[in-house]
Amino acid sequence: MRCGLALTAIAALAGSAFGRVYFEETFSDPDSINSFVASGAREDIGAIKLSPGKWYSDEKNSVGLQISEDARFYAYTSKLKRPFNTKGKDFVVQFTVKYEQDIDCGGAYLKLLPPTLDPVKFDGDSEYEVMFGPDICGSTNRRVHAIINYNNTNNQIDKVIQPRGDQLTHQYTFWVKSDKTFEIRIDNKVQEEGKIEDMWKVLPDKQIPDPNATKPDDWVDGPAMIDDPEDEKPEDWVDGPATIPDPDAQKPEDWDDDMDGDWEAPFIANPEFKGEWKPRQIPNPEYKGEWSAPLIDNPEYDEDEDLAVFNIGYVGIDIWTVKSGTIFDNILITDDIDYASEFGNKTWADYMEAEISAKKEVDNAEAKRIEEERQAKDAEKRAAKKDAEVEVEADADADADTDVDVDADTEDDAETKAEAEVEKEEEEEEEAAAAAAAEAEAEAEKKAAEKKAAEKKAAKKAAAKEAAKKAKEAAKAAAEAAKKAAEAEKAAAEDDEEEEDDEERGHDEL
Numbered sequence: 053m054r055c056g057l058a059l060t061a062i063a064a065l066a067g068s069a070f071g072r073v074y075f076e077e078t079f080s081d082p083d084s085i086n087s088f089v090a091s092g093a094r095e096d097i098g099a100i101k102l103s104p105g106k107w108y109s110d111e112k113n114s115v116g117l118q119i120s121e122d123a124r125f126y127a128y129t130s131k132l133k134r135p136f137n138t139k140g141k142d143f144v145v146q147f148t149v150k151y152e153q154d155i156d157c158g159g160a161y162l163k164l165l166p167p168t169l170d171p172v173k174f175d176g177d178s179e180y181e182v183m184f185g186p187d188i189c190g191s192t193n194r195r196v197h198a199i200i201n202y203n204n205t206n207n208q209i210d211k212v213i214q215p216r217g218d219q220l221t222h223q224y225t226f227w228v229k230s231d232k233t234f235e236i237r238i239d240n241k242v243q244e245e246g247k248i249e250d251m252w253k254v255l256p257d258k259q260i261p262d263p264n265a266t267k268p269d270d271w272v273d274g275p276a277m278i279d280d281p282e283d284e285k286p287e288d289w290v291d292g293p294a295t296i297p298d299p300d301a302q303k304p305e306d307w308d309d310d311m312d313g314d315w316e317a318p319f320i321a322n323p324e325f326k327g328e329w330k331p332r333q334i335p336n337p338e339y340k341g342e343w344s345a346p347l348i349d350n351p352e353y354d355e356d357e358d359l360a361v362f363n364i365g366y367v368g369i370d371i372w373t374v375k376s377g378t379i380f381d382n383i384l385i386t387d388d389i390d391y392a393s394e395f396g397n398k399t400w401a402d403y404m405e406a407e408i409s410a411k412k413e414v415d416n417a418e419a420k421r422i423e424e425e426r427q428a429k430d431a432e433k434r435a436a437k438k439d440a441e442v443e444v445e446a447d448a449d450a451d452a453d454t455d456v457d458v459d460a461d462t463e464d465d466a467e468t469k470a471e472a473e474v475e476k477e478e479e480e481e482e483e484a485a486a487a488a489a490a491e492a493e494a495e496a497e498k499k500a501a502e503k504k505a506a507e508k509k510a511a512k513k514a515a516a517k518e519a520a521k522k523a524k525e526a527a528k529a530a531a532e533a534a535k536k537a538a539e540a541e542k543a544a545a546e547d548d549e550e551e552e553d554d555e556e557r558g559h560d561e562l
């Protein structure tokens with residue numbers, strides 16, 4: 053399937069005679085991700101997935117390999133269709149990177165690895181042939197790596213090329229030509245070019261200053277300019293004095309020589325004065341400049357046919373990233389820069405306008421969301437503030453009809469409306485409070501009256517009870533009295549009878 057797509061792409065580009073394609077991956081095929089094999093060298097390798105990202109120009113074309121877990125190492129390799137030994141050929145590696153996550157720290161470079169690689173053991177120490185692509189960490193630690201292996205050592209390009217740190221897809225191209233010159237392009241624009249041996253200091257310098265040379269005795273290394281011996285001071289050159297007594301000054305009339313001393317005119321600048329005369333300067337005809345030893349061929353230099361010759365069997369992703377989201381896409385390895393250019397146009401350049409629009413839409417939507425959130429928060433804050441003010445005022449002055457203090461320096465409609473609503477609410481609240489107070493008062497009065505009545509009734513009842521009690525007591529007392537009276541009467545009657553008896557008896561006793 054992947055092969056089929058690659059062939060289709062090549063067929064679509066037919067017309068010109070292209071060289072060979074050793075690796076080509078646009079990730080449009082859902083199975084394509086399976087060609088990237090995770091290393092078994094460590095257990096915490098982050099997961100990769102296929103995704104077009106949060107914004108894209110084309111749902112299918114924009115799909116790429118996305119690293120999907122934060123703060124992880126990634127170690128994946130994919131095998132070339134056929135191994136590529138670049139001897140005598142041009143070598144081009146090209147791919148696109150989208151730092152969708154607004155990268156703060158993370159690499160997005162590829163490693164091109166020898167056919168002898170064991171993919172299961174692939175890690176940061178694995179020997180590689182080329183490492184190329186952007187790497188960003190913070191605002192200062194940024195560069196496009198272009199590291200080539202030579203004689204088993206990795207050599208970085210002797211120039212810092214700035215990567216693109218924005219959130220759009222950018223295309224990186226490294227072209228090493230068979231004549232040992234190179235070009236590095238970003239988005240089809242050449243960033244750096246020249247001779248490999250000038251930009252990667254792997255070989256001794258071709259020429260060196262002759263260590264046996266010495267500065268000749270008659271070498272004039274200064275001065276560079278001298279006085280012109282032909283130049284003569286003009287006859288009328290006035291080189292002094294700089295000041296003269298003012299010829300127009302007059303002795304004041306009231307000047308008293310005895311008192312004031314001898315009068316002298318004040319000094320003014322001499323109008324004829326031209327300053328010190330100096331001869332014209334001309335270049336020193338003897339001057340030879342600073343001496344340096346002449347360059348000779350370096351006996352140590354040995355041109356190496358194998359400089360920048362690579363033997364590649366795998367493409368590898370070996371990176372660390374803080375924030376996930378980076379999307380690799382449109383990976384191409386070929387020996388044909390024209391094919392790479394056309395491939396880049398068809399997979400990247402043709403889509404960029406649409407991607408920029410899509411990104412703008414996402415940015416606008418996000419800006420809108422943030423603005424709406426801010427407004428909602430402000431409204432909430434204002435409402436809370438008003439509530440607090442209303443409470444304070446209600447506490448301070450229950451029947452206050454006075455204006456509510458509102459912020460005068462806010463002018464937009466929404467706020468005015470909100471203020472009006474707050475005022476209305478306050479009025480309603482005040483009215484309700486007054487009504488409630490009146491009702492409560494009436495209720496209290498009613499209650500008081502009821503209480504009074506109840507008290508009266510209770511008092512009456514108590515009085516009646518007391519009276520009844522008293523009456524009862526009185527009745528009891530009366531009954532007692534009556535009883536006593538009756539007893540007394542009875543006793544009296546008995547006494548009388550006894551007296552009569554006694555009289556009878558006494559009479560007897562007597």
Ligand SMILES: *[C@@H]1O[C@H](CO)[C@@H](O)[C@H](O)[C@H]1NC(C)=O
Pocket residue numbers: 203254356
């Ligand atoms: C290659 O590396 C070896 C070991 O470091 C060194 O002795 C030799 O000079 C190097 N050759 C070149 C051509 O740089």
Ligand SMILES: *[C@@H]1O[C@H](CO)[C@@H](O)[C@H](O)[C@H]1NC(C)=O
Pocket residue numbers: 262263264
């Ligand atoms: C410098 O001179 C010495 C002695 O004559 C000679 O052996 C050496 O090769 C010379 N060096 C160079 C670089 O010509």
Ligand SMILES: *[C@@H]1O[C@H](CO)[C@@H](O)[C@H](O)[C@H]1NC(C)=O
Pocket residue numbers: 390391393394395397401
């Ligand atoms: C790719 O597009 C650029 C810019 O339009 C153009 O200069 C270049 O020739 C194109 N490449 C190919 C191979 O058509």
